[in-house]
Amino acid sequence: MKIQLIDLKRQYESIREEADKDILEVLHSARYIMGENILSFEKEFADYIGIRNAISCGNGTDALVLALEALGIGEGDEVITTPFTFFATAESISYTGAKPVFVDVELDSYNIDPSKIEEKINDKTKAIMPVHIFGQCAKMDQIMAIAKKHDLFVIEDVAQAAGAEYKGKKAGSFGDISTFSFFPTKNLGCAGDGGMMVTNSDDIAVVLRALRAHGSGENGQRAYNFLNRIEGEIEEEKGGDNTVYNPLKYYNYLIGHNSRLDELQAALLRVKLKHLDKWNEKRAEIAAKYNERILSKDLIKPSVSDDCKHIYHLYILQSSNRADTVEKLNSEGIATGIYYPIPMHLQKVYEELGYSRGDLPNAEYLADRTFAIPMFAELTDEEISHIINALEK
Numbered sequence: 517m518k519i520q521l522i523d524l525k526r527q528y529e530s531i532r533e534e535a536d537k538d539i540l541e542v543l544h545s546a547r548y549i550m551g552e553n554i555l556s557f558e559k560e561f562a563d564y565i566g567i568r569n570a571i572s573c574g575n576g577t578d579a580l581v582l583a584l585e586a587l588g589i590g591e592g593d594e595v596i597t598t599p600f601t602f603f604a605t606a607e608s609i610s611y612t613g614a615k616p617v618f619v620d621v622e623l624d625s626y627n628i629d630p631s632k633i634e635e636k637i638n639d640k641t642k643a644i645m646p647v648h649i650f651g652q653c654a655k656m657d658q659i660m661a662i663a664k665k666h667d668l669f670v671i672e673d674v675a676q677a678a679g680a681e682y683k684g685k686k687a688g689s690f691g692d693i694s695t696f697s698f699f700p701t702k703n704l705g706c707a708g709d710g711g712m713m714v715t716n717s718d719d720i721a722v723v724l725r726a727l728r729a730h731g732s733g734e735n736g737q738r739a740y741n742f743l744n745r746i747e748g749e750i751e752e753e754k755g756g757d758n759t760v761y762n763p764l765k766y767y768n769y770l771i772g773h774n775s776r777l778d779e780l781q782a783a784l785l786r787v788k789l790k791h792l793d794k795w796n797e798k799r800a801e802i803a804a805k806y807n808e809r810i811l812s813k814d815l816i817k818p819s820v821s822d823d824c825k826h827i828y829h830l831y832i833l834q835s836s837n838r839a840d841t842v843e844k845l846n847s848e849g850i851a852t853g854i855y856y857p858i859p860m861h862l863q864k865v866y867e868e869l870g871y872s873r874g875d876l877p878n879a880e881y882l883a884d885r886t887f888a889i890p891m892f893a894e895l896t897d898e899e900i901s902h903i904i905n906a907l908e909k
């Protein structure tokens with residue numbers, strides 16, 4: 517029996533009819549950028565998260581970069597984040613010219629440890645960027661309280677936690693801006709690259725809309741006026757947001773990006789969003805089976821706080837003998853993944869930041885022990901049993 521870490525074909529088969537119909541409709545409409553599906557998906561996604569504005573973009577990394585830029589973060593600034601994450605989190609900070617400052621993680625939740633944040637705050641600190649790693653939320657109450665006390669922005673990286681909750685509220689509804697990735701293997705994924713930024717601030721939303729499309733048009737004017745504190749007249753556009761028909765498209769007000777989600781991806785994501793809660797529940801059910809039936813003393817299972825609804829973007833185990841465990845699973849046809857083998861502060865590219873081994877011991881300890889086993893909504897009982905039996909062996 518061969519079992520992949522995530523089987524995207526099975527998910528597609530389960531929505532094939534609906535998805536094919538809507539995608540073909542986009543093709544036939546010949547409207548590929550900033551059309552109906554984008555406007556509708558942004559509205560539907562904002563409603564799902566419970567937030568005023570959702571602004572789609574090209575991918576989850578761009579979402580982080582645009583979020584930082586919209587908050588005016590760059591050269592000379594510091595942003596506090598976790599070392600135990602995908603590189604894009606730290607990379608986005610560096611990309612703006614700001615410096616990532618890493619704070620160690622909790623050994624149980626794998627998320628940034630709020631009790632270690634304040635000692636890293638100084639005059640240059642502008643924001644805290646928590647990541648809800650593997651699908652479980654960071655301790656947002658504590659993080660928001662620290663941010664408020666020190667007048668810092670919070671950017672939530674929700675790339676792995678679409679639909680997760682903290683104290684009954686959706687991940688992504690806490691920060692000044694929160695970002696999502698629709699990379700195909702994410703728990704809400706499209707058929708290529710895609711991303712989303714959400715915010716309750718209408719002013720920040722305007723800046724994000726301007727930044728994703730060359731700082732042009734009506735959004736560009738509004739963003740320019742907001743950033744420069746100008747109470748100016750806005751020339752209204754006809755024909756919607758930055759479309760090919762837009763007469764103001766060639767009037768630029770900010771240095772922005774070309775980072776848009778396209779109509780084909782939005783059409784697919786609209787179909788998938790309707791299934792997301794069901795898929796997340798299915799993941800949690802599979803995790804419950806793993807939790808109940810994996811009994812080996814050598815394996816440490818996920819630890820879930822009562823405050824959190826974990827959506828198990830990945831199901832992570834720890835083993836003191838990871839190389840052997842992984843090799844045996846692979847020989848039984850079971851795929852595994854190592855998330856993440858090198859914490860950010862020990863990456864080659866960050867040598868210049870001056871960290872050394874031992875500085876963030878929890879992240880380093882986990883990097884040597886954690887691994888993922890298959891997790892997706894369509895796993896069968898037979899496959900789940902095969903995985904559990906192999907682990908028990």
Ligand SMILES: *Cc1c(COP(=O)(O)O)cnc(C)c1O
Nearest residue numbers: 575576577602604605675697699
């Ligand atoms: C996937 C991911 C990103 C980046 O998303 P892309 O869409 O691949 O650019 C950022 N942060 C985290 C934690 C991720 O897992």
